[in-house]
Amino acid sequence: MNSKKKLRKAGLRATKQRIVVADILFNGQHRHFTAEDLQSEIIKIGKHMSLATIYNCLKSFRDLGVIKQVESLSETAVFDTNVEYHHHFMNEETGELIDIKPSEINLSKLPKIPEGYSQSGLDVIIKLRKNS
Amino acid sequence: MNSKKKLRKAGLRATKQRIVVADILFNGQHRHFTAEDLQSEIIKIGKHMSLATIYNCLKSFRDLGVIKQVESLSETAVFDTNVEYHHHFMNEETGELIDIKPSEINLSKLPKIPEGYSQSGLDVIIKLRKNS
């Protein structure tokens, strides 16, 4: 099934722009990218698309669940007076953080570190939603 | 030891502004805060301090190691075509991400979720640095 049909099926208008983005993204291989990465690629294949459109498109694809936005704790810099190694709970709505002591998490198995690199940190973030 | 002495000992000039910030931050209780949170508190106690100064001050305290900047993946939005639950390696210098399959991490013990909340997500980020 081509991108046009998939978009229609998902309830989105099959605009030229969305088709271009879908054709780039869903080629079978997973990838991480920013809005600007995508714009560069679009330019590389001789097309043009405004950044606003790219943001709009990525947002609708994300809401549809066909891509994921990688979690970032907050869009503003957050500081912590606790300088010991620890993890965090994060309230998804407010961004509020609560410390988690390392002893409360057991990370008994970790993946092999890629060749040529060393581990320089490890963060666990448990996201919370208020019960309704 | 008061803030003035502590700053001097750390090799930082004991400016009025740094003393105010240190007095607010190092009162024995840990906390998470943004530059603006801090400015609001400073205004609340009848003082004034420019945001640039607050950023400068937090940066020097961070470099000194007396506060920590909570990790954020990247300052720009990153998207991922892999919508399955998974974790990430992150190259600290470039921000580049590599997927980690959940089966490669064993999280056998997790902390108790705070009263009134439910877990809505869990992310593990392993930071990498290139070997020298």
Add this chain to the structure above:
DNA sequence: AAGTAGTTTAGAATGATTTTAAAGTAATTT
């Protein structure tokens, strides 16, 4: 008390993202 080097500051600059509102277009209806 004077010197100097690090600091503070307002305001400008930057960079990512969103908004605005006008022009365009996909899908529907005629």
Add this chain to the structure above:
DNA sequence: AAATTACTTTAAAATCATTCTAAACTACTT
């Protein structure tokens, strides 16, 4: 196939967090 309508795209302006600039200031040294 043309007309309609509602959703989209877009350039440009706006916004927000953060950094930079460069002039005024001040902590510490001499």
